[in-house]
Every structure is written in C-alpha cells, then in structure tokens.
Amino acid sequence: MQDHLSSTLRDKIEILTLIQDDETGNMAWAPSRKRWGSVEIDRQRNLFSIVGVGSQGVTIVIRPDPLLTLHQAIRWNGEFLHLTSITLAPERDRQEIKAAICHPVTLTAKPQARTGRDTMNRPTVVQQATFSFPGILTERYFNSEEDEVFRRSTLERVLVAPKAVVLRVGDLVQLGDTVPYTVLQRMDLEFYKNEYVLERREDV
The missing domain is CATH 2.40.10 (Thrombin, subunit H)
Known part of the structure; x- marks a missing residue:
C-alpha cells in the first residue's frame, strides 16, 4: 500500500498559511511547507461559496499532515486552491482534500x-x-x-x-x-x- 502511494504522489504542492502584520493588520497568504501529492481535476464544479457560483474542483491526495486545516490553502502548478474538505482514509495512510481552483x-x-x-x-x-x-x-x-x-x-x-x-x-x-x-x-x-x-x- 505504501509503495503504491509513493508511485502516485508526483505533483508538487505548496501549503499556504494566512499571516497578519501586527502593526498594520494587513493579511496575506504565505508559503508554509511543501508536499508531494496526487492532483486530479474533478468532473463537477466545487460549490465553495454558499450563495456564489462554483468553480473548477480538484481532488488532492497526500500523506497525512496533522497540521493541515481548512484555514489554509494550497498552491499547485501556479493555481490557488481554496480548501473545502479534508478526509483521512480508513487505512489512515492518506488524506483526500477537496478544493476549488480560485483566483484570489x-x-x-x-x-x-x-x-x-x-x-x-x-x-x-x-x-x-x-x-x-x-x-x-x-x-x-x-x-x-x-x-x-x-x-x-x-x-x-x-x-x-x-x-x-x-x-x-x-x-x-x-x-x-x-x-x-x-x-x-x-x-x-x-x-x-x-x-x-x-x-x-x-x-x-
């Protein structure tokens, strides 16, 4: 199972974390860490907004990252990915992340x-x-x-x-x-x- 997972994680992704300047209060996304993952374009749009239209959805598979939360974002192949769900596989050997390709x-x-x-x-x-x-x-x-x-x-x-x-x-x-x-x-x-x-x- 582990060997098979290693052969599929061929996409470089970068996890982004929101930072805030203590003096100005300005906020921005900043690189936090890099991971190897498997990224696939979904057939359906991701309805990441409650009242807005959706956008192209993607599914990312990575090895479990206990620090990853929906408060963060991912950059992949120059695209910004807005995270909408994170699920740990029953075997606990991988995380499946649903996200929307957005343009912040x-x-x-x-x-x-x-x-x-x-x-x-x-x-x-x-x-x-x-x-x-x-x-x-x-x-x-x-x-x-x-x-x-x-x-x-x-x-x-x-x-x-x-x-x-x-x-x-x-x-x-x-x-x-x-x-x-x-x-x-x-x-x-x-x-x-x-x-x-x-x-x-x-x-x-």
Whole structure:
C-alpha cells in the first residue's frame, strides 16, 4: 500500500498559511511547507461559496499532515486552491482534500466607525483602521428574471474570505482604485471562512 502511494504522489504542492502584520493588520497568504501529492481535476464544479457560483474542483491526495486545516490553502502548478474538505482514509495512510481552483485578489477593507464608550460610559465614535487582505470575488447566483432585472442597476459580488477577515454590514471593500463595494450581508456560520454579499451601484 505504501509503495503504491509513493508511485502516485508526483505533483508538487505548496501549503499556504494566512499571516497578519501586527502593526498594520494587513493579511496575506504565505508559503508554509511543501508536499508531494496526487492532483486530479474533478468532473463537477466545487460549490465553495454558499450563495456564489462554483468553480473548477480538484481532488488532492497526500500523506497525512496533522497540521493541515481548512484555514489554509494550497498552491499547485501556479493555481490557488481554496480548501473545502479534508478526509483521512480508513487505512489512515492518506488524506483526500477537496478544493476549488480560485483566483484570489488583494482587497482593502475600510470599516465604518463603530460606537464605543468613553471612561464616563458616554457613547463615542471609534474610528477603525483600514487593512488589506486576500479574498475571492465571485458572481452571485441568480435564479430568476427578477434577480437579473435588479442586477442591471447594481453590481453584486460574493466575497469569500479567511475567517480572520471580519467585516460588518455597511463596511466598504475596495479592489485597487475601483469604486468600493458596500457590504450588504455577512454569513459567518462556517468555521473556516466568512462570506459577504457586496454591492456597488452602477449601470451594468
């Protein structure tokens, strides 16, 4: 069994871990370690988002890595793989990883001011610092003509971000120098990621 596994692990993969700068709060994916694995393209798309469209799925087989979690990502053959499941084989000699081929971008979060309390317990405005982070922007899934009509006057995207990226409704998210998106909805029940519905008013 071990010899057979060795002969199939011919693909070089790199495990990525999210790091955060203590001073700026900026986040980015950074190489953590390299492994040999077997990577196969799936016939079906991977529905990595709750409300967004899926993308090409892949299955990766590696020797058990006890440190690997869904909070991480994989780079393979120049592609970024967003992990969606990790399963240990009954023989405990390999892990099967399901992932989606995605194209992360660097975004800038511009949180709106929060309401806090001063030393006298009076309401006060607390300004929030901007920070950059990696995220996956995907199309929102539309399933009716009414949705499409609404979409003509708004540009909606679904943002899939690491769990460490915490935004609130009303916060702004900007890609480069483009017009910022506004966070409309936050979905945070998944333990390893957060999803946000973004909106930008324009004629599309």
